[in-house]
Amino acid sequence: MAKDDDKLSAEDRLIARFFQPLATHPGALGLTDDAAFLTPPAGCDLVLKTDAIVGGVHFFQDDAAREVARKALRVNLSDLAAKGAAPLGFLLSLALPKEIGDDWLSDFAEGLRADAVEFGCPLFGGDTDRTPGPATISIAMFGSVPQGTMVRRAGAKAGDRVFVSGTIGDAALGLALRKKTHMGADWTLNAAQRQHLASRYLLPQPRNALAEAVRTHASAAMDVSDGLVGDLAKLARVSGVAAEIAVAQMPLSDAARAVIAAAPAMLETALTGGDDYEVVCTVAPEKAAGFHAAAQAAHVAVTEIGAIVAGEGAHFVGADGKPLAFKRASFSHF
């Protein structure tokens, strides 16, 4: 015979305590059902994305749970931003080693809650499991765009300008700094510069504020997550064009400039290392001024870094006008 609350399983209690407060949408049914429901916005397409982060692979085991949670959400939010989509909500699938206790979960849930509020994406449902492996956080996120308007990787045309948001390379340099795998990895940075790079690795700043500007102006877009060089090559490939990028125009933070000045080889890390979570997009010349203005109104910095031409590949040209060659174009776990 099964009675009431005394027979709530530990999993149910965990969900009720940590995750119900995030399930603010009525269709989430307070996480008391098998599934959630959502009435899609009229005249809209859904935009669907899933991305997972794994302990020891995408984050360090000693990273704060709150930042791990936000990173898991933000790597998905970044894709919605690049597709021009507004977030609707997310599903969470969590596999946890038994060492993880209530303190970690409490901080993790608080991180999720903070970002769910900031980005307007409530939790619709989830699944929690034990794993003998590392903590694995898989998010499925859904957003919406007016029907037929999702911005794709395909669509760039010869003559389009290439824009990128924010700054490039900070996260990859922040990771290198943390791992100290590069000779002289302190690069004589001051504390603020070190902190800037570290925080850019720890916590992505997805450009969801830019989504509407991208959707109404860009011919093609993607988020920069595996390194600008490789990501732009992918965009060029599916668009059937080439990209010509002027590295001298690349937006770099003070900290990244200092690193590259001290260790010029780190330019490759900056351009191919990934974890930027910026938006790269192509904009027809007649729309470029409008895109710039819309980005400014959204308080997101965007920089023109090159142009689309006939051909294939993504070609990066140095300040000396000579093409740059990279050992590998992008990060891959495989």
Add this chain to the structure above:
Amino acid sequence: MAKDDDKLSAEDRLIARFFQPLATHPGALGLTDDAAFLTPPAGCDLVLKTDAIVGGVHFFQDDAAREVARKALRVNLSDLAAKGAAPLGFLLSLALPKEIGDDWLSDFAEGLRADAVEFGCPLFGGDTDRTPGPATISIAMFGSVPQGTMVRRAGAKAGDRVFVSGTIGDAALGLALRKKTHMGADWTLNAAQRQHLASRYLLPQPRNALAEAVRTHASAAMDVSDGLVGDLAKLARVSGVAAEIAVAQMPLSDAARAVIAAAPAMLETALTGGDDYEVVCTVAPEKAAGFHAAAQAAHVAVTEIGAIVAGEGAHFVGADGKPLAFKRASFSHF
């Protein structure tokens, strides 16, 4: 400089080879974009669900990859069935240990493909990562129901009949048989009976054919995944009612009957062990005949096992008319 196919990452190649063939919906863009899009069916709500399976926790490391894939999909399909929803598609998040090679992936993708076709749920996108832990397969599935008609756990009313699909307990007994953790675990079963129980654990048979009958007749429903006793207690709790179940009416397979005859204590395993992936639902008395007919037309066996009454809890009554007590109501990993 990043050129074309020679710079495709290993991850991109893996996706192109194994998973692109599953991405048959035009909105999946052949998995060449950051996200997918889907125009929701007019007048419908989306139904959203995520569930993961972890190697060594939800399946055995030596289970065939094809069956692992199908199990991952089917545990989610089962929830859609119980909610009265038709599948639309799924997102896949895959974390793989480095021991897993192309043979495993090929079989895994073939299993997914077979079920995606059988259940009409194409792949919309995915994510593949390396993990130092066991293979972890997380599915986010979305379906649809006519607006406002998702069947909930809440909604059962005193007087409703309680129905369950298929047979109960086979998977839990199949698992016990496989783990040989119970004394005399061969229970003098014949080969066909052993095979029946084993296959019911290995590969769920979600009752998606029953979804429309559930949606048009049931006052409340859920899928039986954590054990009938505990699951029905959850349904009763959120409905604010009690369930009175006659164990003598419980649909049991020949194999389950043989086990329980040989080892009566295994009745508890059958009713609380979980992994059934059947549908339990409540139906108003005036709709019971219609539900039965609709289930028959859908070629899914359903059995009336009890009734909803005022009160709280799920009460199971034995053949002797005495209430049964269980050590624990349902399976929980926590």
